[in-house]
Amino acid sequence: MTTSQAGHRRRAKGAPVWEEPPSLPGQVGKSTVLTAVVLAVLVPLWTVVVTSLSSREAINDAGGLVFIPRDIDMSAYQVLFAGGQVARALWTSTLVTVIGTAFSLVVTVLAAYALSRPGTVAHRGMLFYFLLTFLIYPGLVPSYLVVSGLGLKNSIWALIAPSAVSVFNLVVVRAFFQGIPQELTDSARLDGAGDFRILTRIMLPLSKAVIAVVGLFYAVGYWNIWFAAVLFIDDNNKFPIQRVLQSYILAGQTPQFSGTQTTLPPTLSIKMAIVVVTITPIVLVYPFIQRHFIKGVITGAVKG
Template structure:
């Protein structure tokens, strides 16, 4: 076992010392705690009663008694439940649109003989250096009639150039012989894309899809600019109004007329339901994450 481990270690890499391993372990533990402790405090505070929060003077670290009234309030058919549905719809539709457009553009730009290949590639890369700015973007979005429309949260950001470059670089690494043999058999470009390129690009598509999904789920600034109707607010916009503006949730049904839980517990509960979907989805895509990004970026 020792001989095998030693053989796998590069010649320039020294044998790890006990002190070095201890230091690395301590640093890793500190990083993990720095991430988990705030999440723990938010979760515990969201399920704490008014007495527990008052006794702690704010955020609760050690749970005493479980009180789920904050979650009952935000899921009572009011503003938060509606905002969660809107965010889910925007995330699903936006991610699907972005992936389709990004993959099609990346495949076209990865073919050296495609029409206006260099010009279009330069045009996309130019956006890395030149951004139109907030005012022109706002004028364009409102000018085409997307004000107070959920499409304003999708169409202006449908393509991310970084993701496009990563997918293009990944597709360029696919052996050209596979595509040439498919063309000899009479396959067209769309058939090659569907039958050869996409199955081989699952890793990078999963990573880029995660990037897009997180972006759409976390959208709040574009909602602040383009959405005025509070019936169309996504969950992040609701969270922003709770945290910064200090608003209380609008509830309906059995929650109306009942004493609300502490405002801090409601805020933390909204934070939990906002973070939870991405936290649940990420572990399923983690195995593709490093491979997809590195192959697409380093070899491009």
């Protein structure tokens, strides 16, 4: 046994269990569990993608979902993007996600900055008011009456306004703002900067990580919005993509397709194509936000 190995064992002897070097069975067990989790995610996703690209013959031969690709048939995607309800739903979801994320970020950042300043009027009362929503939810009937009373029913603002501010995101951004040294803002005030200039020139450039993470949270929430569409949207032409997905796959309804196709692709391939189209935007955006994800969440949640 070498001197370094003996020293390592002496150090590990009195250490807690979680700080001890992993044993071989432990490493094998962790690798097995992680591999099983990855396969549990990738295998269904692979099956959905392959089925959406399969022909009628391949689906019939497989008796349903196709795991091993045999040929590539893009007819399901051609039907979806040729127009009709699915294409309109994609446009609606994109519009709701872009406008809703921008609106929510602006409101959240402004509210978080105000609540992070100790001298703000009614600072503690407003913070308590926001935190109270963690415990008390008004319910569906009051929410429906408010949205209907404001004339937002059957508009994209019915999908944006009720969920414009997430208190969790607000608390995270506020904690991050509080972690920025007070000396920076004090020196800016000595130079004559106001609150808006301090926010835009100091706070936001230092908060790119947490803003990116909160923006991702909002974007995913708006893209996956479904229940609000069930409550507030009655016009089929204004359904978001998740509402169409639910009505087509779970409720068994058939979306309206435009075009001159006399023979539609298999129903199963169209369903899987809708699923692929629904999850693709988030899958494409996430890698660009991933490097900010852990830093933004941990740093923003350290100080409350």
